[in-house]
Amino acid sequence: MNQFKFRKVRNKLFLFSLSIAAVVCLAPLIMVTSFMLQKGAASLDLDFFTKLPVPVGEAGGGMLHAILGTIYMVTLGSLMAVPLGLIGGIYLSEYGKGGISKALRLATDVMTGIPSIIIGIFAYILLVVPFKSFSALSGAVALAIIILPVVIRSSEEILKLVPKHIREAGLALGLPRWKVILFIIVRGNLSALFTGVMLAIARASGETAPLLFTAFGNMYLSYSPMEPMASLPVQIYTYAISPFEDWQRQSWAGAFVLIILVIGVNLGARFLMNPKALKNFLKRSSS
Amino acid sequence: MTSKKNVLEVKNLQAWFGKFHAVKGVSTDYPEKSITAIIGPSGCGKSTYLRCLNRIHEEVPGARSSGQALLLGQDIFAPEVDPVELRQNIGMVFQKPNPFPALSIFENVVVGLKLQGIKNKAKLLETAERCLRKAALWEEVKDKLHQQGTSLSGGQQQRLCIARALAVNPPVLLMDEPTSALDPIASAKIEELMQDLKEDFTVIVVTHNMQQAARVADYTSFLMLGELVEHGPSEIIFTNPKQSKTEDYITGRFG
Ligand SMILES: Nc1ncnc2c1ncn2[C@@H]1O[C@H](COP(=O)(O)OP(=O)(O)OP(=O)(O)O)[C@@H](O)[C@H]1O
Ligand SMILES: [Mg+2]
Numbered sequence: 238m239n240q241f242k243f244r245k246v247r248n249k250l251f252l253f254s255l256s257i258a259a260v261v262c263l264a265p266l267i268m269v270t271s272f273m274l275q276k277g278a279a280s281l282d283l284d285f286f287t288k289l290p291v292p293v294g295e296a297g298g299g300m301l302h303a304i305l306g307t308i309y310m311v312t313l314g315s316l317m318a319v320p321l322g323l324i325g326g327i328y329l330s331e332y333g334k335g336g337i338s339k340a341l342r343l344a345t346d347v348m349t350g351i352p353s354i355i356i357g358i359f360a361y362i363l364l365v366v367p368f369k370s371f372s373a374l375s376g377a378v379a380l381a382i383i384i385l386p387v388v389i390r391s392s393e394e395i396l397k398l399v400p401k402h403i404r405e406a407g408l409a410l411g412l413p414r415w416k417v418i419l420f421i422i423v424r425g426n427l428s429a430l431f432t433g434v435m436l437a438i439a440r441a442s443g444e445t446a447p448l449l450f451t452a453f454g455n456m457y458l459s460y461s462p463m464e465p466m467a468s469l470p471v472q473i474y475t476y477a478i479s480p481f482e483d484w485q486r487q488s489w490a491g492a493f494v495l496i497i498l499v500i501g502v503n504l505g506a507r508f509l510m511n512p513k514a515l516k517n518f519l520k521r522s523s524s
Numbered sequence: 525m526t527s528k529k530n531v532l533e534v535k536n537l538q539a540w541f542g543k544f545h546a547v548k549g550v551s552t553d554y555p556e557k558s559i560t561a562i563i564g565p566s567g568c569g570k571s572t573y574l575r576c577l578n579r580i581h582e583e584v585p586g587a588r589s590s591g592q593a594l595l596l597g598q599d600i601f602a603p604e605v606d607p608v609e610l611r612q613n614i615g616m617v618f619q620k621p622n623p624f625p626a627l628s629i630f631e632n633v634v635v636g637l638k639l640q641g642i643k644n645k646a647k648l649l650e651t652a653e654r655c656l657r658k659a660a661l662w663e664e665v666k667d668k669l670h671q672q673g674t675s676l677s678g679g680q681q682q683r684l685c686i687a688r689a690l691a692v693n694p695p696v697l698l699m700d701e702p703t704s705a706l707d708p709i710a711s712a713k714i715e716e717l718m719q720d721l722k723e724d725f726t727v728i729v730v731t732h733n734m735q736q737a738a739r740v741a742d743y744t745s746f747l748m749l750g751e752l753v754e755h756g757p758s759e760i761i762f763t764n765p766k767q768s769k770t771e772d773y774i775t776g777r778f779g
Contacts (some may be wrong), residue, residue: 399625404620405580410636410692411612420639425625464775 270496277493280486285494290456296483300491302458303472307462309444310373310452310468314380319434322385326392326430331418341389348386356382356471357447365451373459373466376452380441387440391433399488421441435506439499445470469495525727531726532577532696536639537591539572539581547573548750551590554696556744559727560742561758563734563775569750570730571619574698577728578614579607595696597612599717612640615694617732621681623673623688629656632673632684636692637698641765650690658720659687660713679705697721701728703736715740734774738762746770 288299325345329338357379364375399422407417423430448454453465454472469491476488532554541546547569554560562570575581576589579600593600598609623632631638633652642648642710652669656662661683665676673684682705689697699718703711718727718740731737737744737758745754746769754761754770765771 353769390530400622402620402622403624404617405583406618406624406688408581408583408607409611409616410639410688411608411615411620411694412636412639413608416639421627421635425627427626452651 257377259423265361270500272498273424273489276489277496281493282490285451285487285490287485289458294481298487300469300472300487300494301442302456303467303469303491304494305455305458306373306452306454306467307442307469310377310380310448311438312465313462314375314376314441315397315434315438316383317377318384319388319438320522322388322434322437323392323430325385325389327423329389329393330396331422342393345386345389346380349390351442353379353383354445354446354449357450358448370463370464371451371453371465372463373452374462375467376448376468377462379447379451380444383441383444383447384437387437388434391437391490392430395429395433396422410468418438431507435502438504442502443470443495443499445474449474526559526608526750528585530554531556531596532728533592533594534577534691535560535592535594537573537576537589539569539576539589541572541584541589541618542586546750547576548694550745550752552745552752552755554719554726554728557722557724558723558727558742559729560743560745561737562728562745562747563732563737564580564747564753565743565771566732568747571700572746573625573747574616574700574728574730577698578611578616580611580616582607590718594658611694612692614698615689615692617682617686617689617700618699619704621678621685621705623676623681623684625672626669627673629673629676629684630669633687633691636688640692655687655690656684658690658717659683660710660717662688679707682706682733683710683714686717696726696728701732704732711736734762746773748773763768 284297285299286304287301288297291298320470323510325341329342332338333342360375360379360382361433364378365371368375383455403425404417404422407421408414412421448468448471452468452471454467454475454482455465456467473488473495476484476491479485479488530553534550534552534554537547537550538545550573552560556739562573564570572581577593577600581587581589589601591601593612595610600614612694616652624635627635630649630652633655634642634648637648637651653662653666656665661680664680665671665684673681676684682702686699686702703714706714718729721727722742729737729741741758743756744758746761746765746767748769754765754767756766761770762774765774
């Protein structure tokens with residue numbers, strides 16, 4: 238009986254220390270978001286979404302150009318990286334035994350570890366130097382290089398989780414391997430693949446360093462891929478280190494919008510392909 | 525019975541997993557429109573043998589096989605044979621239920637036809653109903669054809685996989701313990717299905733259920749440690765086997 242009590246106490250203690258650890262892990266996230274919510278929400282106004290910057294020193298204006306620029310470059314970068322990344326991931330999981338796959342796997346691992354500023358420099362040398370101009374295109378390429386390895390590895394891991402007997406069942410129906418892969422394995426895991434892609438895109442949309450020497454930034458609306466283009470992270474950075482109070486205020490607002498954007502993409506990815514999860518989530522938060 | 529043509533003639537079939545010799549030279553003839561049962565202790569190589577016959581065995585890393593299996597006179601292991609085409613003619617129900625994830629019950633049944641290019645909705649629906657009825661699942665799922673196949677119970681999933689294999693309409697059907705997860709009523713329906721199939725097709729079924737083998741199979745093979753101990757008409761294997769090992773096994777003295 239005594240021993241039983243002791244075991245119960247020990248159990249409680251263990252659970253307690255784990256809960257403390259979990260709270261410690263969550264604390265930075267909660268602090269950052271609540272801080273941003275306070276500071277950012279207070280600085281936010283409608284102009285922020287609808288207006289362009291005003292001349293230095295004047296109050297007012299907004300970041301419409303940077304919001305559109307981020308969407309523009311992230312979309313362009315995703316268009317380049319996502320199809321390629323999915324193909325790479327499928328290749329690695331389905332045919333990934335030979336030397337090419339080993340090399341590809343190593344390359345993606347290394348690429349995930351490269352600091353994003355280096356990727357920015359790479360895109361600078363590749364596209365900015367030859368064209369003698371900062372450009373949205375070079376920014377999109379830098380973002381694509383960040384997205385690519387994440388998509389490759391996440392889709393590989395997802396598809397590798399599909400048990401062998403599912404592939405065998407497909408083959409046993411007399412289907413060629415590529416049909417089994419595309420229409421049974423990939424099709425059966427679309428939602429997980431989609432989530433992986435969206436997480437990669439969300440990560441890239443918050444990157445500042447790769448855009449500093451590539452898209453660079455500007456103060457007006459631009460839709461040309463060959464010209465400099467503003468983005469939220471760079472605009473936040475520029476405004477935050479400026480001496481003007483109103484710019485600093487807008488920087489907070491920008492940070493707030495960026496966080497909401499990233500969290501939104503994250504949650505959206507989870508729910509869009511999995512309506513059941515959304516229903517559960519709503520039920521939980523309403524009760 | 526002896527006048528029947530052989531659909532499948534297996535000659536000295538061997539199979540390995542790496543260095544492990546799992547099937548050690550099995551030779552058997554399978555007459556058309558017949559049911560053959562394969563019995564034997566767990567781990568003796570029944571599944572491996574069956575999986576050689578639709579060339580799924582070679583999909584396992586490190587696995588290989590040798591020997592011949594003549595399907596209507598053509599060796600299925602010959603280099604010019606396309607395993608994809610072969611598997612359209614030799615269907616399989618696996619030992620473990622393996623419905624496709626994220627596909628509905630309906631899609632699970634017709635996916636083979638659909639991916640072979642059949643798009644006619646009415647024909648697909650008709651096939652799905654026919655095959656689900658034959659697999660004794662229709663009544664349970666007819667109101668929820670668009671739910672995921674993986675949402676069914678284990679035994680229902682197994683019947684779904686049977687329906688899926690039937691939909692492709694293969695002249696030879698391999699069934700690896702199709703009823704081991706089923707209740708007696710569903711089992712009886714599957715046995716009925718096998719009798720039905722026999723009208724046109726050739727069935728090879730692995731089972732641990734001696735009564736089942738004796739009931740449905742025209743012929744029975746007894747496998748032990750990868751070797752074919754005895755093969756013959758079921759009534760002889762179950763009443764008057766030549767080998768003492770067979771007799772020991774079917775009377776439950778070991779295994
Ligand atoms: N993937 C594998 N790799 C290595 N060895 C294997 C593999 N699959 C099966 N084996 C071995 O091959 C032998 C035959 O296995 P098999 O699955 O054919 O047996 P079985 O007769 O179907 O048994 P059961 O009645 O339990 O299903 C066993 O000894 C098993 O350990
Ligand atoms: Mg088996």
